[in-house]
Amino acid sequence: MIFKLIFRELKSSPKFVLIFILNLSIGLIGLVSIQSFKTSFSDELDSRSKSILGADLAISxxxxxxxxxxxxxxxxxxxxRSIRLFSMAGANKKSRLASVRVIESKFPFYGQILLKDQSPLKFTSDKEAYIYPELQRQLDISVGDNIRIGDADFIVAGLVIDDGQQSFQMGGIAPRVYISPEGLKLAxxxxxxxxxxxxxxxxxxxxxxxxxxxxxxLSINDSSARxxxxxxSSQQVSRILNYLNDFLGLVSLSGLFLATMAMMYLFRSFLYKRKKEIAIFQFLGLKKSTVFSILIGQLFVLSIVSSLIxxxxxxxxxxxxxxxxNEQLGYNLxxxxxxxxxxxxxxxxxxxPMFIGIALIFPYLHIDYKFLFSHEDEGETKASSWFIYLPWVIFFYIISINISHSVVIGSIFSSFLFISLGVLFLGGSLVLKRLRGLSTKGELTSKLAWGFLTRYRVSTLFIFSSLMISTTMITLIPTLRNVLLNELERPLKGEGPSLFLFDIQPEQVEGLNKxxxxxDNGEVLVMAPMIRSRLSKIKGEVVQSSVEETTTREEERxxxxxxxxxxxxxxxxxxxSESLIDGRLTKGVFDPEKNEQAEIxxxxxxxxxxGVEIGDTLEFEIFGIPLPAKIVGLRDIKWTSFRxxxxIQFQKGVLEDAPKTFVSAVSTQKNIIDSVQEKLFEKFPNVSVIDITRTISRITNIMESMVLILTSMTFLVFLVGIFVLYSLIGHQLIIRLRDLxxxxxxxxxxxxxxxIVLTETTLISVFSSFFGSLLSLVLGGIISKVAFKSSFVFSxxxxxxxxxxxxxxxxxxTYFTTKSMLKRNAADVFGDIN
Amino acid sequence: MAKQIIIFILLCISTVHADTKVLFIGDSLTEGYGISKEKSYPYLLKDLLLSKHNTKVEVINGSVSGSTTASGLSRLKWFLRSKPEVLILALGANDGLRGIDLSSSKKNLASIIKLAQDKKMKVILAGMQMPPNYGADYTKKFRDMFIELKKDYNITLIPFLLEGVAAKKELNLSDGIHPNELGHKKMAENLLPYFRSLK
Known part of the structure; x- marks a missing residue:
């Protein structure tokens, strides 16, 4: 009988069923699209990051x-297997240090080593060498000339403009030369x-x-193996992937929230529409459990059809x-x-829908059926008990964590939503009660508009909360996009460093600055002194330096x-590139005459x-001299800044006289980098220079993918948000049809x-979107700080x-829908509704 | 000024009982990269000199990992305050590994030796060799640089600081470059004959 009743009920209002299914599908389609795009983008970025390493796994x-x-x-x-080594490459009576890479023809497995003529590197003879353009200029040679490496003369077969892993390490101090394993034997x-x-x-x-x-x-018996x-493969890539993962998780959550808001609203209006039927069922003597089964059954059928669509x-x-x-952006998604x-x-x-359904249906079953025949909206709140929402809250919390793959983000997001909705319904109900007086003042249209809003408080709060949360989601994603771009992209753009200099002697600092x-060779961004030391004590305890007492390989390492x-x-x-996150910076200049420790x-x-905190002491040993120091502050450093x-930063006045060298980051225009390096080689022969532009360009490539993903997903969420908005407003008007x-x-x-209708909509949408925007600010701030550990960007x-x-x-x-509604004959409309 | 006095006093305290003050200026090989300070060859040499030749020396290790010959002179000037009598100059390896122009490395080493000699210090130059992958020409030039300096300044030359240690897996850390505790022991034994004259 229950099944019969379910289908009879659904059959009796086909238009409503259609609209309901359509609206619910829109919300879920948004989630499906976001989830599908998320996976496709993740895969694409994954394959781009693989091209940096050229493999799924590498062991050096x-x-x-x-x-x-x-x-x-x-x-x-x-x-x-590939081999990396340093050797001197010679030509035209000149010789320069080169980083020789010996690779097999099948390497790389992903991506390619691209030559200046846009072809991939492919050895056709054992005597071929492919070189970086820097080496070509340093040795004054061209493609086709000879280059001597070890015991063999190689022919320069091409210039490498884009290849695999770039690092900050020693390999970066010399341009690369690629030879084959057979070439290595000759050399x-x-x-x-x-x-x-x-x-x-x-x-x-x-x-x-x-x-x-x-x-x-653990299985490789080499503590220096990587x-x-x-x-x-790179700290930056790792950070990008981590951030992106979190961001996509958030996007999914936004999709979920948007879909949920649509669902909540639709179910609530579904029940509101079914109010009279519930009363009739009860009046006819149907058990409450049967009425419940009929209603939840209807919801089940509707939601399963919507979900499948x-x-x-x-x-x-x-x-x-x-x-x-793929066609427009040259991607391979x-x-x-x-x-x-x-x-x-x-x-x-x-x-x-089942969990929400339970929470929404129960109140209707526990109130006098006579009340259900009335047009009053108040009953629901009186009958509602918050605990019946608990199963839905728990379900939603679990889904949030599952979909965001993060306990922290999932918890922040869902708690924030629940608290916001709770505050809104409690506070909103009180505010609307207070505003009831407005329905007796002013023009007739204004009176009626306020009358609807304050009389149907639960309805008003439902549409208000749906619009508010939708706005929060639409605003939050672009806000977080800005936070991530500021965190990851900005340091690589504009005035970022292009050369990294080390082993600068104190007497060379002035000359280098000059x-x-x-x-006009560039701008010195940082010139930092560097003093070598050993850490001898932590909190007064001597640091173990002997490996003889170690029992495990990890301990020894x-x-x-x-x-x-x-x-x-x-x-x-x-x-x-750094910020103080706890304590304070060191104060003034260290005075050895005072019986105080130096600050760090x-x-x-x-x-x-x-394992130390502010107030603890560390002791360093600099050339045999013990130097105790007290920790006064903790800093956060953006290592992605390449500065x-x-x-450990010491107070001034402690290390100035100690033997030291300087490290520096310099910004130089790309077109003069080679000539600047040449001049540096002549003027400051001991100073080692690493050109980090290649590393940055590699990271930028990954970054561009990320920017595209961020922008696309932001747009998608916006689009889904607009659809949900359309669904909500459209549906709100349909249930107002009778009143209108x-x-x-x-x-x-x-x-x-x-x-009247426009006044209502404007009031609801202005306030709900305003509060939605405010919520996105708060939520954005929390996520930036807690999940991304980045500074919030206000826009x-x-x-x-x-x-x-x-x-x-x-x-x-509202305008167009109301207008089209009003064109119809009022009697037809009533006929439709019933 | 007060700060400099204190540092000077500390330097003096660390050397107050020394019979002969030996200053080591080198790189990671002499600093004892990856091992405890006491297990590095300068301190092992000190023990050997005492046990085998009854010679007491005070070690001042002014070595810095990754340093090149360019930083040697300023470090020597700094440590002159403690009035060392012997200088073990063990720099140059990083110059060679980074492909720095050898004429500039030689000039740097020469200026360190000259200052030490001016201060009446006995200079022992620790020679280094480049790995064969740097090519025959470069490795020969690098080796010759130390021989030429020995001749030019009439100093004691240890032909190869890592004699019997380089390329021996069991005597090096897993990076294959830096000696482990056993490697440093071997280096100390290698150096012992050059210190007999200190007796």
């Missing part, structure tokens, strides 16, 4: 590696005593897990959109159907790391590694009715624009 070591140690841990489908560079690094690159069938990486590190994945949207429509993306893009939206679409600033020493520095205030500030992650920074026509029958002019246009857009769209939809 000075020693030979037993491949069995790798194949026993991960599922290897192919591997390639005879590997003999007893040669220093070289083996890099084993692997193509892996499955994604390498953290656990496998740990296993690999196990690298594309995500770890939404989920099928992915495979049918999205391929066209993705193709359009692949549409993949995953759990998160198909199963999850289906689960949310079906289960969420060389750059006075001779940690002690060896400590024994490498630490670099100290001092500077006035903070560099632009530490980078906060370094401090937590050492020299130090874990009643006014028409009572003799009000169309223009007056439109004015006034970004706050005002959604208010204008949401209000305008709401008003427009």
């Amino acid at each position: 070591s000075r020693q030979e590696i037993d491949l069995k140690n790798v194949t026993s841990v991960v599922n290897v489908s192919d591997h390639s 005879n560079l590997i003999k007893e005593g040669s220093t070289y690094t083996n890099t084993y690159s692997f193509k892996i069938k499955d994604k390498v897990t953290k656990e496998q990486l740990k296993q690999l590190s 196990v690298i994945t594309p995500e770890k 939404a989920v099928s949207f992915g495979p049918i429509i999205l391929p066209f959109i993705i193709n359009l993306f 692949q549409l993949t159907y995953t759990y998160s893009s198909l199963v999850l939206p289906l689960l949310i679409g079906v289960l969420s 060389f750059f600033n006075d001779e 940690a002690i060896r790391m400590r024994n490498r020493g630490v670099n100290l520095s001092y500077r006035d205030g903070l560099d632009i 500030t530490l980078e906060h992650r370094y401090a937590s590694r050492l 020299p920074n130090f874990f 026509n009643l006014l028409k029958i009572l003799g009000l002019k169309d223009s007056q009715i439109i004015k 006034l246009p970004l706050i005002i624009l959604p208010i204008v857009v949401v209000t305008s769209i709401s008003v427009m939809i």
Whole structure:
């Protein structure tokens, strides 16, 4: 019987069912699209980051590696060995240090090594060498000329303009030369005593897990070996991928919230529409449980149909959109159907209505059915108990964490939503009660508008909260986009450094400053002193430096790391790439006559590694002299800024006389970098120079992908938001149809009715979007600080624009929908409704 | 000024009982990169001199990892305050590894030796060799640089500081470049004969 009743009820109002399904589908389609795009973009970025490493996994070591140690841990489908070493490359009686890369023809597995003529590097003879353009200029040679490396003369076969992993390490001090393994034999560079690094690159069938990486590190008996994945190939790339992952999680949450707001609103209006039926069922003597089953059954049928429509949207429509993306932007996005893009939206679409349904249906079953025949809206709030929303809250919380892949972000987001909705319903109800007096003042249209808003308080608050949360989501995503761009992209743009100089002697500092600033060779951004020392005591405890008592390899590795020493520095205030996060900066100049310790500030992650806090002491040993120091502040450093920074900064007046060298970051125009390097080589032969423009350009390439993803997803969320908005406003008007026509029958002019409805919509949309924008500011601030650990970027246009857009769209939809409604005969409309 | 006095006093305290003050100016190989300070060859040499030749020396290790010959002179000037009598000059490896113009490296080493000699210090120059992958020409020029300096300034030359240590896996850290505790022990033994004259 229940099934019969369910289908009879649904059949009796086909128009409503259609609109309901359509609206719910729109909300879920948004979630499906966001989830599908998210996966496609993630895959694309993943493959771009793989091209940096050229492999899924690489292991670098000075020693030979037993491949069995790798194949026993991960599922290897192919591997390639390459060798890195330094050698002097000579031509035209000149010789320069070169970083020789010996690669097999199958390397890289991902991406390519691109030559100046846009062709990929491919050895056709053992005697070929492919070189960086810098070396071409340094040795004054051209393609086709000879270059001597070791015992062999090679022919310069091409100039490499874009290749794999760029790093800040020693490899960066010399331009690269690529030769084949056979060429290496001819050059005879590997003999007893040669220093070289083996890099084993692997193509892996499955994604390498953290656990496998740990296993690999332990199975290789070399503490200096580096196990690298594309995500770890560079700190910047790793940060980009982490941030993007969090951002996409947030986008998904926004999609989920938008869909949920649409759902909440629709179910509530569904029940409102079913009020009379509930009363009739109860009047006829149906058990409450049967009425409940009929209602929840209807919701189930509607939500399953809507969810299936939404989920099928992915495979049918999205391929066209993705193709359009690929054609227009030269991307290679692949549409993949995953759990998160198909199963999850289906689960949310079906289960969420059930939980919301329970919470919304219960109050109707527990009130006098006579009340249900009335047009009063008040009953719901009186009958509502907050605990019945608990299953939905828990369900939503779990989904939030699952969809964002982060407990922190999921918790922040869902708690924020629940608290905001709670405050809104409690506070809003009180405010609307107080404003009831406005329905007796002013013009008739204004009186009626305020009358509707304050009388149907729950309805008003539902549409208000739906618009508010939609605005929050629409505004939040572009806000976070700005935060991320400011964090990651800005340091790489404009006046960022292009050369990194080290081993500068104190007597050379003035000359170097003059060389750059006075001779138009660039701008010295940082010139930082660097003093070598050993950390001898932490909080008064002597630091263990002997490896004899160690029992594990990890322990030995940690002690060896400590024994490498630490670099100290001092500077006035903070560099632009750092900020004080706790305590204070060092004060004044150290006075050795006072019986006080020197002050230091530490980078906060370094401090937590050492297990020290503000007020603790560290003791350093500089050339045998013990130097105790007290921690007064903790700093956060943006390492992505490519500016020299130090874990330990001393108070002034302590280290000035100690033997030291300087490190510097210089900004130079790209077109003169080569000539500047040449001049530096002649004038300051001991100063080592690393050109970081290649590294930055690699990162920028990844960054561009990220900017595109951020922009596209922002746009998508906005679009979904607008659809939801349309759905909400449109539906709100449909359920107002009876009232509006009643006014028409009572003799009000169309223009007056439109004015009433527009006044209501404007009031609701202006205030809800305003509060929505404010909420996005607060939520954006919390997420920037807690999840992204970045500074919040305030943008006034970004706050005002959604208010204008949401209000305008709401008003427009209201105007056109009301106008078309009013064109119809009032009697027809009543017939439709019933 | 007060600060400089204190540093000077500290330097003096660390050397107050020394019979012969030996100053080491070198790079990571002499600093003891990756191992404890006490296990680095300058301190092991001190123990060997006492146990085998009954010679007491006070070690002042002014070595800095990653340093080149360019920084040697300023470091020597700094440590002159403690009035060392012997200078072990063990710089040049990083110059060679970074492909720095050898004429400038030689000039730097020469100026350090000259200042030390002016201050009546005995100079022992620790020679280095470049790995074969740097090419035959460059490695020969690099080796010759130390021989030429020995001749020009009439100083004691240890032909190769890492004799019997370089390229020996068991005597080096896993990076294959820096000696481990055993490597430093071997280096100290290698250097011992050059210190007999200090007796």
